Amino acid sequence: MSNTSLLDDYLDLDPFAREVDRHARTVRRWMDQPHGLPFTRIGNRILIHVPTAREWMFARMRNRNPRAPVRAIRSKRDELRRPLASGRL
Secondary structure, X not given: OOOXXXXXXXXXXXXXXXHOOOOHHHHHHHHHOOOOOOXXXXXXXXXXXXXXXXXXXXXXXXXXXXXXXXXXXXXXXXXXXXXXXXXXX
């Protein structure tokens, strides 16, 4: 028989919040969202399964949108600032 506990992969709410460098209220908001942070409750204890929380965080990672080159943005902006050729705005 191994020496591991059934709850080895779980953290209580406050230690989990410290681990992710967030306030416990923020973690509670994550849990309250639709498709929020998975958790389990044993009595009054809120337990967060760390591997599942890690997967939940990875699933929410976003890649930065590719940006237009600065040159293209400037030329478009300058084009919009020029008065019309007919002299009317």
